Amino acid sequence: MLLDQRRLDFAYEQIVQDAAKARGACTVLVFVAPNCDAMCACRILSYMLRADAVSYKIKPVAGYGDISAANEELIKGNEDIRSVVMINCGAICNVVDLLSQLSPEAYVYIVDSNRPVHLANVYPKKDRVVVFVDEENGDVDNIPSDGEGLDGNDETSDESDADSDQEEELASNRSDESDDDDSDDGEARPEDKENTSPSDGLGQSAERGKGRAGRKRKRQTAARARRQAHDAEVTRRQRIRQYYNGATHGSASAVQLFAMAMQLNKDTNDLLWLAIVGLTDQYIHQRIDQEIYHMVVAQLQQHVVAKNSKTSLETSSADGKTLVPVSEMGRITCDMEFRFMLHRHWSLYESMYFSNFVASKLNVWNSNGRHRLEEFLAKMGFSLEQCKQKYPFMSCQLRKRLRDQIEKYAEDYGLQDVFYGSYQRYCGFKNPLSAADMVYCITALAEHKDLVGVTTEQGPGDSTGVEEDEEGWIDSFNTAYDALSGKSPMLLKQGLSLSMSLQRAVVQQAVTMMEKRSLTLFKHFRYAFIRSSETDERLFTQPMALRKLAAFLIDVHRENGRWAGDKARPLVIMAERVSTYLVVGVTCPKIAGTVIKNRFGACFQLAAQQIQARARHDGFEASVMEISKEDVHDFIQALHDTMSA
């Protein structure tokens, strides 16, 4: 069932109560997906549980395989577990199936920004699955109202049908979209659709009431209902197909859990910061629209202002004239953020040169573009010598003028919209860290921790590389998770420099690909291969890095008009791993800053099934797949056929 963001405190209280009742050694199990938003959300949750002394276990999971394994190893036979919280995983698959070994008293709470929510989670048979949603921001608008009570034509037969359907679904796993029709039993009347926006998670009784009303109505108009039933069935199936068509993202998990903390009066500045970072993660990695981002940023602003009033931080000195800043530890301020990444920690020149925004608009990699960038800086009155210094060493006057000057001249160079509203956090008297910096840092650490300071130590044999990969990601996850606390400046520093080198590599790789013209156009998508021999290191064997690369390519081509308008096609990039290719599908929205549904999930699966490829399609993001080397060329062909169909 769904639980609205405004009423999450019920869920939390349920968790605490269950923990108190069970008195087990560890009653709460938390699954966390390895992305920045999930880690932020997890930190918020663990903070609250710690405050209430509820013992928990946090288990990082990279894919459904990990969850199934945990289902067998951790959950099976463990009566202690009363609550399972799934952060950024689980919403799009049938959780009841996935966690089959869970004891019947236990609740599953899904905090996931992935959409669409699987209908079996929206209308579970027993109300033991709770999905957190944000109704206000239109999270549930298009969910088909298929659980609208058992008011079908023949209740008994329908119910048994539903049961058998469900059995089928259990067997056939989460693969096929049409499976999910199961929980629907009656004709779907449009008017009911509105009434039953299944928001009220605890409103079973209301639904039952509706069921009675339906029966009454049914007796009156039985014949008419029967006539309509068939039509309704057709439209319903269509609606459901529509519903499952393509992946999107809803409200950030960290923001949802911060709302929960707020309802429980447990919100602190630390948690607020985590929520901001989670939200920024979604925005930077193009999971949510610019519009939605701005809306949520505005919503968070009031909390930022309330918790970080300026007056409390400054006291006047003895003569009453000068304001002496007191400790600013952890203060959050609202500020505009440049679309140059990490400019506070890089040199200004490099920050602009390697950022998607500037690079794509000015084509900096050719001499013409570089010239324009230098001209832009010159017009602003920034000498190149200064700009190539690290930002903290740039002259103070220039730093103060930076924003005004950029604002003044950006338009001339086609750099409209160079700012966006964001937040910064001060740690001591050092340079502030913006939410975006944090996101880059954490994302880089989560994917590439093993590359920190590793320059010479390349795995000698390929086989060992794979094994390290299996376990290594957990260490990376934990490193990133720890870095998120902000208590370790060393880790943050490592993460920042790592994300810089990653971005450099992304730009270089993209330029190479464009120069070699290795992007191939098909009718429905573009694709490109990255051979491991072409790239240094193992940078592009991780989905997020590939996504960054794809985003850069898309930005560049959108700006130069080659992929603009009707020529926009989603992009599939395949990167060579040891014995497989990592396939990532990225959408290409026509306007920058918007998000469109990613339909690759189902297409990848169908294509792989068609050619019976050996593939692993296990991650929480459906548009990421691993496919064996031999099958990859057939796969592209099959993908083309699938998408044409």
Added chain:
Amino acid sequence: MNFGAKSKDLLVELKRSDWLPPYNEDGVRGVLAEIQALYDELTDTLGGRTTSDIPDPVKVSLVVHHQALLRNKRCLLTYLKWRADRITQLRWETGPVVPQELQQSLSAREMELFNTYDRILTNFTQGLNLDLTADLQPPKELHVEVRVLSDCGEIMTDHGSVKLDRGTTHLLRRSDVEHLVRQGLLQELENEST
């Protein structure tokens, strides 16, 4: 004569070792012999005279000898006290048995000290019905968040069993996992204060 050199060597020896050096019987005897020699020297010089009879230059020599004697005594006591403290501390840290590799550093008397101290402490804890050695530092919180660094299998706690698999993070009662943290299998995490 180089007064106090031997006793200094003893203390330097203490300082240079990780835990304790083997008990230096010869060194201690050497210092005692020096003290004896100093004493003899003093009594000889004094020769049964009263202070008023002694000329001033001789008085100076008397004071120097006496101070050297006192210093030797102090160093020797420090040597013994330092060792005794380490030995009793060992009882708190590792429990009622001296680890094999440390035993050879202790003299027979020191072993006796350890055993006696162990007996006293054991009696005391039994009387209190509380294991005093469980928390050397008073715990700030009842629970502690730990990261599992290497697989520990399943551990039993008062409330049930918990599986500690590598890479996961847990909030558990401090008393249940304290020993694993000390062994280095778990890592205690620093957190936003609650």
